[in-house]
Every structure is written in structure tokens, then in C-alpha cells.
Amino acid sequence: GAGVSQSPSNKVTEKGKDVELRCDPISGHTALYWYRQSLGQGLEFLIYFQGNSAPDKSGLPSDRFSAERTGGSVSTLTIQRTQQEDSAVYLCASSLGVLSETQYFGPGTRLLVL
Amino acid sequence: AQSVTQLGSHVSVSEGALVLLRCNYSSSVPPYLFWYVQYPNQGLQLLLKYTSAATLVKGINGFEAEFKKSETSFHLTKPSAHMSDAAEYFCAVSDFGNEKLTFGTGTRLTIIP
Numbered sequence: 001g002a003g004v005s006q007s008p009s010n011k012v013t014e015k016g017k018d019v020e021l022r023c024d025p026i027s028g029h030t031a032l033y034w035y036r037q038s039l040g041q042g043l044e045f046l047i048y049f050q051g052n053s054a055p056d057k058s059g060l061p062s063d064r065f066s067a068e069r070t071g072g073s074v075s076t077l078t079i080q081r082t083q084q085e086d087s088a089v090y091l092c093a094s095s096l097g098v099l100s101e102t103q104y105f106g107p108g109t110r111l112l113v114l
Numbered sequence: 115a116q117s118v119t120q121l122g123s124h125v126s127v128s129e130g131a132l133v134l135l136r137c138n139y140s141s142s143v144p145p146y147l148f149w150y151v152q153y154p155n156q157g158l159q160l161l162l163k164y165t166s167a168a169t170l171v172k173g174i175n176g177f178e179a180e181f182k183k184s185e186t187s188f189h190l191t192k193p194s195a196h197m198s199d200a201a202e203y204f205c206a207v208s209d210f211g212n213e214k215l216t217f218g219t220g221t222r223l224t225i226i227p
Contacts, residue, residue, distance in 0.1 A: 004157070031213065043204060043217035056214060091157060095213075103215065105150075105157035 002026065004106035006092050012112045013082055021077040021109045025094030032075050033095075033103060034067060038088035046090075049075060050097060082113045116141040116207045120218035128226045133177075133192040135221050137205030140186065147188045148206040148215065149179055158204065164188060175199070200225045 005024045013019050025032050034046040045059040049069045060066070064083075069075040079086055089110050093103040121136040139145055146165050150158040162173025169181045175198075179190045188205060202222045206215040 033214065035215075035217075042219045043206075045214040045216070048213050050213075059214070093158075102148075102160055102163060105159070107155075107157045 004092055004094050004104055006106040006109050008109060010110045014114055015084060016081055018080045019082055021090050023075045023092030023106060026104055029094035030097035031095045032069060033093040034077050035091045036088045037091055084113050087111055087113045116209055116216050118205050118207050118216055118218035120205050120221050122221055124222050126224040126226055127195045129197055130194050133195045135190040135203050137188045137218060138186050139207045141207055141209060143209050145207045145209055149190050150204045152202045195225050197225050199223060
């Protein structure tokens with residue numbers, strides 16, 4: 001079956017612009033996660049959804065970052081007023097939702113802020 | 115808070131030799147432990163996971179890992195390296211009841227022909 005998909009695969013933007021990153025989880029997966037992978041910080045957790053609610057937003061680095069999930073499916077991560085330090089690969093994962101069930105990762109969106 | 119330490123950011127082994135990638139964890143409760151592999155320009159793929167059943171866990175592509183509570187370790191091994199094993203490997207931990215994964219800094223494995 002189809003895996004987790006993310007779009008766009010690459011995004012180049014100018015400092016100060018807003019960007020939206022999209023994640024389509026595996027069908028039937030109720031849990032969805034966003035992570036960021038950067039050279040300086042490694043792989044870090046950003047936010048987690050169970051259904052449409054986000055029980056854990058503890059990893060969002062600033063109030064410029066927000067995420068939403070609608071219909072228990074697609075999620076959008078929005079970064080407002082992008083900064084150069086936001087340049088990273090943003091990874092999305094989904095799982096069935098059972099505690100500590102396996103997370104399946106998408107290919108990521110590579111964001112470059114000029 | 116849990117944390118993961120991966121010793122060796124780069125490991126090189128000869129084709130056919132033993133692969134050993136080290137992972138030590140710190141967790142206040144019995145953890146769940148994972149090894150993921152990342153090939154260039156791809157997402158993360160699960161190799162294996164420990165969830166408090168058998169301490170020796172077998173995964174895909176001939177990899178296995180042993181959970182040692184006394185050493186707080188979860189090292190990844192493969193008896194005989196193959197060229198296709200060249201990738202970056204991440205150890206991760208989560209606490210039961212805490213959905214997020216905490217990752218180590220990764221180990222890049224190079225296979226020497």
C-alpha cells in the first residue's frame with residue numbers, strides 16, 4: 001500500500017516568507033508526527049497529533065511554527081516569517097496510534113531559506 | 115527525560131566483516147528502543163524495535179540488537195557487512211505513554227570493498 005507522502009519534496013524560499021509543508025499519512029493511521037532533521041540539531045521532535053488534536057506541541061521551536069490536521073488525515077506544518085536557521089529537512093511520520101507503535105516515515109521536505 | 119547516545123559518528127568496516135553500532139540510552143522508565151536506517155535522500159526505515167518482549171531482537175536485512183538493561187545499551191549488529199548496508203543509522207527511544215521518539219545523533223556506516 002501507499003506510504004507516507006510529503007510535498008513539496010524541495011522548497012526554496014526567501015527569508016521572511018511563509019511556507020506550508022504537507023503530509024499525507026498512511027490510510028487508517030490515527031497518529032501523525034513531525035520531526036526536523038538539521039546539521040546542527042540532528043533529528044528533533046516537533047509536534048504530534050492523535051486524530052485532529054495535538055497532545056504534544058513541546059518541540060515547536062517558536063511561535064512562528066504551527067501545524068494543523070483536518071479530517072484525521074492530512075497535516076500541514078506552517079512556518080511564518082522564515083529564518084535561515086529554519087533550513088532543514090522536515091520529516092513526517094504516522095502510526096496506527098497504539099502507544100509506541102511503529103512510526104512510518106515519509107521522504108521529507110527539504111527546506112532552504114535564503 | 116530520556117536521551118540516546120550513539121558512540122561513533124562514522125564507522126567503516128570491510129565487506130563481510132562484523133558490523134557493530136553502539137547505542138546507550140537514558141530513561142527513567144522501561145523504554146521502547148528502535149533502530150532506523152536512512153539511505154541518501156530518503157526517509158527513515160525501521161530496522162527493528164524492542165518493546166519489553168525478548169531481549170534479543172531480530173530485524174530486517176540480517177540486523178539484530180540486544181537490550182541490556184544492566185548496561186543501558188541497545189547495540190546493533192550484523193555478522194557480515196554488505197555494500198548495500200552503507201547508510202546512516204539512528205537509535206531512538208520512547209517511554210511507554212510518551213509517543214515521541216528521541217533520536218541519537220546517528221552513525222554513518224561506510225563499507226569498504
